[in-house]
Amino acid sequence: MDASRATGALGEDRGPAPARKRTREPEVRRAAILEAARDAFAERGFARTTIREIARRAGVTHGLVMRHFGSKERLFLAAVPSSQNLMAEVAGDPASLPARIARSYVRRMSNSGGNDPFVALIRSVASGEEAAERLLRAMQDDSLEMYRQLVPGPGLEARVSSVGAYLIGVTFSRYVVRSGPLASMSDEELVDHLVPNLRAILLG
């Protein structure tokens, strides 16, 4: 997306274009890099995706990607919903937290049509890619931090770890094996199925 076209589309205020360009372009390019990264990681897995390939898809230079994100690992963590995004989605009353987790998970997987970097990450970890293992651990640490703020209590680490394991297994059944009841449920049925199980695992 071109910043000058976006400004033009407003149909008014063609004001100081260079200044607009400076303020808008970094956001636009950042978003383009993140979208290219999500697509590339989902299609090719973590190990086989290069910064160069992501830059090419986003129509920017390799150097710009590095300036924005510093490394492939950081770019991946930025491309998958971070604990900050999740926090915004699931924050609120602990009693209805399982429902918000289920809806957030199902919406995210549904939006990406199962072609989510999380699926690629599970595949990469399973094939023994160490960098992918470090990433999955980083994501798990992030989500533990988030849960600590929402539902503190004894044994939280184990309960959160089990929630993660359950969602990994559901992802595996629905988006990797793609057969059986978990694969054939509609999004709404899946939410209804997940909520009581997540409640039991997370809140006991």
Add this chain to the structure above:
Amino acid sequence: MDASRATGALGEDRGPAPARKRTREPEVRRAAILEAARDAFAERGFARTTIREIARRAGVTHGLVMRHFGSKERLFLAAVPSSQNLMAEVAGDPASLPARIARSYVRRMSNSGGNDPFVALIRSVASGEEAAERLLRAMQDDSLEMYRQLVPGPGLEARVSSVGAYLIGVTFSRYVVRSGPLASMSDEELVDHLVPNLRAILLG
């Protein structure tokens, strides 16, 4: 293991050796093939393991393995605990079924030191091996059949599928990623952690 040595070890009754050989050897060789298959599948995954390699490890001919099992898929299904074995382990009162599932799962993974064909199967499925996907589905169909007899009721397919997903996720965390609370728990702690979660998922 040589059948004549086994007979000798009894220190008595060196009776009609050829007859003994005929009755004992098939069992002994079958067991040796299954053990070699478990090791090979666990070490090399499903796709890269050949019948020839299993025959070599078991000290038998390729033809004998084929006569006993017919195909690599059938050999795999015979090598991992089948629904028959599981049925014997978990049969009984539905109320304590979750505890028996947890103990049976933990004991089996513990006995194999995490070097279980089930872990290899998960890795193979994740890397997109179609034969491995068919195998995992066959195992899931087997276990559904087993649960149908133990805990009939509406929605059973989805509940059993979710139990399978949860155990796949736990296996993934404990034996593939090998970090976090699920990886560092002792076997007993893992059983205690799993039982209430399996009960909630399976029995509601």
